[in-house]
Amino acid sequence: MAAINHKTLREDEFFFGHKACAGCGASLVLRHVLKILGPNAVSVLPAGCMSAVGFNFPNLAFQNNSMISPFAATAPVMSGIRAGFDMRKKRGDKIPDDFCVVGFAGDGATADIGLAALSGAIDRDDNLLYICYDNEAYMNTGVQKSSLTPFGAKTTNTPVGTQIQGALSNKKNMFEIVAAHNISYAATASIGYLPDFLKKVAKAKDMPGTRYIHVIAPCPTGWGHADKDTINFAKAIVDCGLWYLAEYEAGDYKISRRPKEFGSIKDYLHSQSRFRALDDAAIAHIEAERDAKWAYIDTHWS
Ligand SMILES: Cc1ncc(C[n+]2csc(CCOP(=O)(O)OP(=O)(O)O)c2C)c(N)n1
Ligand code: SF4
Ligand SMILES: [Mg+2]
Numbered sequence: 379m380a381a382i383n384h385k386t387l388r389e390d391e392f393f394f395g396h397k398a399c400a401g402c403g404a405s406l407v408l409r410h411v412l413k414i415l416g417p418n419a420v421s422v423l424p425a426g427c428m429s430a431v432g433f434n435f436p437n438l439a440f441q442n443n444s445m446i447s448p449f450a451a452t453a454p455v456m457s458g459i460r461a462g463f464d465m466r467k468k469r470g471d472k473i474p475d476d477f478c479v480v481g482f483a484g485d486g487a488t489a490d491i492g493l494a495a496l497s498g499a500i501d502r503d504d505n506l507l508y509i510c511y512d513n514e515a516y517m518n519t520g521v522q523k524s525s526l527t528p529f530g531a532k533t534t535n536t537p538v539g540t541q542i543q544g545a546l547s548n549k550k551n552m553f554e555i556v557a558a559h560n561i562s563y564a565a566t567a568s569i570g571y572l573p574d575f576l577k578k579v580a581k582a583k584d585m586p587g588t589r590y591i592h593v594i595a596p597c598p599t600g601w602g603h604a605d606k607d608t609i610n611f612a613k614a615i616v617d618c619g620l621w622y623l624a625e626y627e628a629g630d631y632k633i634s635r636r637p638k639e640f641g642s643i644k645d646y647l648h649s650q651s652r653f654r655a656l657d658d659a660a661i662a663h664i665e666a667e668r669d670a671k672w673a674y675i676d677t678h679w680s
Pocket of ligand 2: 397398399400401402403404405427431513517518596597599600
């Protein structure tokens, strides 16, 4: 496999002219993944920001074949497309060698409403590449909490007031839930560490079975940061240890990047309006959870 970097990445664009907000992290996920997969990838997108900004009749922002699935059904729609093409191939139709089915689903579509359907596809080991772009809330409907919204984040249904201060629950660990299926390949990534993300996509592209990549994609609108700072936040969440870059393959977890020293969680949180109300006790709680997680990773993962 040729190394993927800014020099080897193809110049063709497959996702452009969309209506995402300035600084949208998720749109960068689609743009870069499709540059790796190329024109013969078929994309499936459930309801969410990326389908809302990418399919504006009569302007389709995709150059490759793409369709919207029901909110809950990203994975089964992908499985159906794959089965249809496999059948055509058996009948002797010419199918390009680099044909693949890719899903781009948000955190809500993946970790909440689409979780059972995704689990079924992994159980069947269907041949598909599922990308969860995680902006940590239901953004397209105006910033509601999903099960991937982190503790303390302000959303429209986890407000900051006298009774509660933002989300009360912790972010669900989708990567480890998927890995627990003993999936062929799973990885985490961040658009702040693009070469690592692209390398994982290129690797997953050529693998059989179900592949899952979970990528952090900041949303200036929902997180409350300047649009020019999207990449900085996508880096900072990794550097302060609140998001880890890892792979799961052949039954093993492997860390892709271990920060030598963690960046400041307080700086990361307080520079976004969704976390601004968090007090020192809440931040100390988040730090303690981070340290416990990394203590486990350092002891058990390679
Ligand atoms: C069955 C169903 N329930 C609710 C909706 C409304 N809806 C459309 S997009 C969306 C939010 C999606 O959130 P997420 O998957 O995180 O993607 P994002 O918008 O953040 O990109 C919701 C709730 C829907 N389209 N279909
Ligand atoms: S609301 Fe967020 S995820 Fe949706 S298009 Fe705007 S920046 Fe992107
Ligand atoms: Mg979302």
